Amino acid sequence: MAQPSTESRPAGDLVERMQSGDLDAFEEFFTTYKRQVYATALAITRDPFLAEEILQDCFVKTYKVRERLDSSRSPLPWLQRVAINLCYSRVSRRRHLAEPITSLITNLVVDLAARPEQVVESREVLEVLQRGIDALPPKQQTAIILYYLHGYSLAESAEIARCNVGTMKSRLHYALKALRARLPVERQLPVGGTPATVRASSR
Amino acid sequence: MSCRRICRELLSFVRFGELGARSQPHLDHLAGCASCRDEVGYDREMVQRLRTALAARIEGMNLSPQVWEQILRRAQAPDPEPADGWLGRLGAAAVRRRTTTAMAGTALALVLALNMEVVSIMPAVTTDASMEAAFTDADASDSQRWARPSAVRPTPVTATEVVGPRRVVISPPEIRMSGIVAGLTPPSASDVAPDPAPEVLVVFRSVEPVGHLADDDRLDAGSPAQEEPDDEPEPQPAPSPAEPGQPS
Numbered sequence: 001m002a003q004p005s006t007e008s009r010p011a012g013d014l015v016e017r018m019q020s021g022d023l024d025a026f027e028e029f030f031t032t033y034k035r036q037v038y039a040t041a042l043a044i045t046r047d048p049f050l051a052e053e054i055l056q057d058c059f060v061k062t063y064k065v066r067e068r069l070d071s072s073r074s075p076l077p078w079l080q081r082v083a084i085n086l087c088y089s090r091v092s093r094r095r096h097l098a099e100p101i102t103s104l105i106t107n108l109v110v111d112l113a114a115r116p117e118q119v120v121e122s123r124e125v126l127e128v129l130q131r132g133i134d135a136l137p138p139k140q141q142t143a144i145i146l147y148y149l150h151g152y153s154l155a156e157s158a159e160i161a162r163c164n165v166g167t168m169k170s171r172l173h174y175a176l177k178a179l180r181a182r183l184p185v186e187r188q189l190p191v192g193g194t195p196a197t198v199r200a201s202s203r
Numbered sequence: 204m205s206c207r208r209i210c211r212e213l214l215s216f217v218r219f220g221e222l223g224a225r226s227q228p229h230l231d232h233l234a235g236c237a238s239c240r241d242e243v244g245y246d247r248e249m250v251q252r253l254r255t256a257l258a259a260r261i262e263g264m265n266l267s268p269q270v271w272e273q274i275l276r277r278a279q280a281p282d283p284e285p286a287d288g289w290l291g292r293l294g295a296a297a298v299r300r301r302t303t304t305a306m307a308g309t310a311l312a313l314v315l316a317l318n319m320e321v322v323s324i325m326p327a328v329t330t331d332a333s334m335e336a337a338f339t340d341a342d343a344s345d346s347q348r349w350a351r352p353s354a355v356r357p358t359p360v361t362a363t364e365v366v367g368p369r370r371v372v373i374s375p376p377e378i379r380m381s382g383i384v385a386g387l388t389p390p391s392a393s394d395v396a397p398d399p400a401p402e403v404l405v406v407f408r409s410v411e412p413v414g415h416l417a418d419d420d421r422l423d424a425g426s427p428a429q430e431e432p433d434d435e436p437e438p439q440p441a442p443s444p445a446e447p448g449q450p451s
Contacts, residue, residue: 023275030271035264043260052266056274063278122252129256148250149257154219169219176218180249 012071019066026066030059033076036150037083043145044087046134054086077160080146084160088138125183132182140175147172206232210239214246 014032017025037058041051061082062075069075133141139161146157147168158168213229216222222230233239313319 026275026278027271030274034266034270038264038266039261042264043257046260048264051264052270055266056270056277059274060277063274064282125252126256126259129253130260133253133256133260144253145257148254149261169215172218173215176246176249176253179253183249 011074011076015066015069015071015075018063019069019071026063029062029075033079034059036076037079039149040080040083040145041087043149044084044141045091050090054083054090057086058083077156080160081162084138084142128182129179132179135182136175136178140171140178143168143171144175206236206239209233209236210242213239213243217243217247218250 011029011032014025014029018029034055038051038055041054041058042048045051045054058079062069062079069078133144136144142161143157146152146160147154152160154165154168158165161168161171163171209229209232213226213233216226216229233243
C-alpha cells in the first residue's frame with residue numbers, strides 16, 4: 001500500500017491541476033487512490049456494492065471541494081478519513097437491523113466451537129476473528145484496518161484517525177485484546193504452547 | 204519488574220516494531236521464560252491470523268468498469284438546491300415548534316420553581332356598558348373565554364352588523380384580534396367567510412362561546428329549509444309487481 005507521506009509532491013501537482021479544472025488530473029487522482037479507498041471501505045463494510053458507493057461519494061466530494069485541498073500535503077489521509085466516516089455513517093444504520101442476527105450466529109458459533117470435530121480450526125478462527133472485527137468499536141476497527149491491513153505506520157495511522165500515536169497504540173492494544181477474548185479457550189493455544197488459562201494461573 | 208509487566212511491555216515492543224536497546228532486558232527475560240515466549244508467540248500468531256482475516260475481507264476486490272463514468276457524471280452535475288418545498292417547510296416548522304416548546308417548558312419550570320404568580324398584562328381599558336351587558340347575558344364561564352370580557356371595545360369604524368342568522372363574519376386579522384381581546388370567542392373555521400369583503404366585520408350579537416352554540420347555529424352551510432325533518436318517515440318503495448314464479 002502507498003504511504004501517505006511519500007508521494008505528496010506528485011499528489012500536490014495532481015491537486016493543483018484538479019483545482020485548475022483539469023479532468024484528466026482528476027482521473028489520474030482517482031486511479032492513484034481508488035484501490036486504497038476502496039480497500040478501506042470494503043474492509044469496513046464487507047459489501048462490495050456499498051463500498052463502491054462510498055468510493056464514488058468520496059471522490060465526488062473530493063472534486064466538489066477540490067479548491068480547499070492543500071496541495072502541499074498528501075490528500076490520502078483526508079481521503080481515507082472521508083471514506084471511513086462515510087462507511088460508519090452508513091454501516092451504523094444497517095447494524096441496528098443486523099445485530100440480533102449477528103448475535104444469534106455468534107452464539108451458534110460458540111456452540112460449534114465446543115465440538116471442534118465438526119469444524120476446521122483455522123477456518124473457524126478466521127470466522128471468529130471476522131466477527132470480532134465487525135464487533136469492534138469504530139475507532140478500534142479503523143485502527144486495525146489502517147495498521148494491519150494497509151500497513152501504515154503508527155504515525156500515519158494516527159494522522160488519518162486524527163489522534164496521537166499513543167492513542168493509536170492504545171486502540172490497537174484494546175482491539176487485539178477484544179479479539180483475543182472472542183477466541184474460544186481451546187483456540188488460544190499457540191502451536192506447541194500451553195493453554196492460556198494454565199499460563200495465567202501459573203504466573 | 205514482574206513477569207507480567209515484562210511480558211506486557213514486550214508485547215508492545217513486538218507489535219509496534221520497537222525492539223531495540225531499550226528492550227534488551229525484556230529480551231533477556233524472554234530467553235529464560237517459557238511462559239512469556241508462549242505469550243509473545245501466541246500474540247504474533249494472532250496478529251498473523253488477523254492480517255489474514257483482514258486480507259480476506261478485500262479478497263478479489265474489483266471495481267465495476269463504469270465507476271469512473273459515474274463519478275465524473277456526479278462530480279460535474281450541478282449542486283442540488285437547498286432543501287425547499289414541503290420538506291424544507293416541515294423541517295423549519297419542526298425547528299420552530301421545538302424551540303417554542305423548549306421556551307414554554309423553561310418558562311413553566313421557572314414559574315413552578317420560583318412559585319411565581321402569573322398575572323394578565325393586558326392594559327386596563329374603560330369598559331362599555333353595552334359590552335358588559337352582552338357578556339353578562341352569556342353564561343360562559345371565564346375558563347371558556349380567551350380573556351376577560353371587559354377589556355376592549357372594538358371601534359365602530361371596523362365593526363358593523365351583518366344580516367343573517369347569528370352569523371359571525373370576520374374581517375382581516377387585526378379586527379379578529381380586537382374581537383378576541385374584547386372577549387369574543389375566537390371564531391372557528393366555519394365562522395369565517397370564504398371571501399370577506401374589506402369592510403365586512405364582526406357581529407357583536409354573537410357573544411357566546413362557540414362551544415355553547417348548537418351545531419345548527421355554528422354551521423350555516425345549508426339553509427334550514429333545505430334540511431329534512433328527522434321524524435319524517437322514509438318513503439316506502441312502490442310495490443313492484445310480483446315477478447312470475449315468485450310468491451307475492
